[in-house]
Amino acid sequence: MWLIFKKEILELLRDRKTLFFMIALPLLVFPLIFGGMFYFTGKAMTTSQTESLTYAVSGAQYAPELMAALESVDSLARIDLSGNLSDKDTVAGIISRNEVDFVLQIPNNFSNDVGQSGQITLKLVLNDAQLNSVQVRIQEVTDKIESMNQRNAFANLGVSESIQAAMLDPIIVQKVNLADAREQTGAIFGGLIPYFMFILCLQGAMLPAADIGAGEKERGTLETLLLSPIDRYKIVLAKFLTIATAGLTSALVTVISMGIWALVISVQMPMGPVVEFISAIDGFDFLLVFLMLIPVVATFASLLLALSIYARSFKEAQGYMSPLMIVVFLPIIVTLIPGIELKGVWAWIPLTNVALAIKELVKGTMDYVQLIAIFGSSVILAGALLGFCVYWFKQEKVLFR
Incomplete structure (x- = not known):
């Protein structure tokens, strides 16, 4: 068995494509892809939210203080337009022609005296498909005027500041969170870590699996191997260990890569909470x-080996294996559903239990007794699939199907 295992590993090391998916992909390519995606997405959102916007106003004469506050905002530039800016169709045409980014419609009852005007509704007309935070920018201006008007109204009524606060917010719910920082952060990121790990483990094992089963059929070397005086189950175990070694190597490189890139990012960027979160996880x-x-x-x-042995050709094996990428998503998505915990039946469902366990480990709330169910269910499933491989290897149709 170990002789076959050594042979398979040597052939694996000679295959540059396999080595790329096992080592280069998790170590360099994926971090660069996702890091670049987050960087450029964040940069684009920051740019769009801080870029200068143009606007027109209907009813500006009713709110001189509001207009002065808007004109003091550097990222907003007012443009005077002709036409009835209170008309819906006219404003829609102006926005569609990109003459301005938005139109602010001020009603004629606008007043800083809340007791006189009552509640006032400002209409903000825009194409909100852009991530430019128009409403947030306008809200920042109006909130200051609103707060000042509230204080003036309460002062005119002779209401003390403590009563003002009680009237504006009569009931306060104070949250006392017993979860520590690690548990809170782990609940967010703990469900994402298995996603990357599972995909990389599967990707790192797919090519070797397709090659040492279906690939050997196409090359005609499987017949020679089956004629050798070696028990069939030993051949299956050797091939299984080869695929598992490839997957574990990919997983190990992934963990190392995550640690290295987390260290690099923490040095280059002010990410104190992230560093504190990582340092809270013990060895x-x-x-x-x-x-x-x-x-x-x-x-x-075991699953990939079963598919590879069953397939007639390398291409057919790849066709069987490709949908597994989608199948792997399902147990990970389950772990993101609120209320799903590593308890009861969930501790015995393969893949889902591991994803939940990794999430609990990251949060620091792992129930180590559940390791029995996790490893037990995986052994049962892997053993059943290996049993199929041994059975199929003992059949002549393994070659002639």
Whole structure:
């Protein structure tokens, strides 16, 4: 068995394409892709939210103080337009022709005296498909005027500041959160980590699996291997260990890559909370996160080997394996549903239990007793799939199907 395992590993190391998916992809390509995506997305959103916008106003004469406050905002530039800016169709045409970015319609009852005017409605007409935070910018201006008008109204009524606060916000709900910073941050990121790990483990094991099963059929080397005086189950175990080694290597490189890039980002960018969150996870939990990938890799390796042995050709094997990428999403999505925890039946569902366990480890709330169910269910599933592989290897149709 170990002789076959050594042979398969040597052939694996000679395949540059496989090495790329096992090492280069998780170490360099994925971090660069996702890092670049987050960087450019953040930069684009920041630019769009701070870019200078043009606007026109209907009823400006009714609110001189509001107009003065708007004109003091550097990122807003007023343009005087002719036409009835209170008419819906006229304003729609102006916006569609990009003459201005938005139109502010001020009613004729606008007044800073709340007791006289009552509640006032300002209409902001715009194409809100752009991420330029128009309403947020206008709200910042109106909030200041609103606060001043409220204070003046209460002062005219002779209401003290404490009563003012009670009238504006009569009931306050004070939240006392017993969750620490690690648990809160882990609840957010803990569900995303298995997503990347599972995909990379599967990607790293797919090519070796397709090659050492269906690939050997096409090359005609499987017949020679089956004629050798080696038990069929040993051949299956050797191939299984080869695929598992590829998957674990990809997983290990992924964990190392995540650590390196997290360190680089923390040095280059002010990410104190992220650094504190990572430093709160002790070495034992980091080790368990990696060990949690063993049942995942065992499941993937046995399933991929079964598909590869069943397939007639390398191309057919790839056709069987490609949909697994979609299948892997399902157990991860389940972990993001509120109320789903690593308890009861969920602790026995393969892949889902591992994703939940990684989430709990990151949060620091792991129930280590559930490790029995996690590894037990994975052993049962992987054993059943390996049993199919051994059965199929003992059939002549493994070659002639």
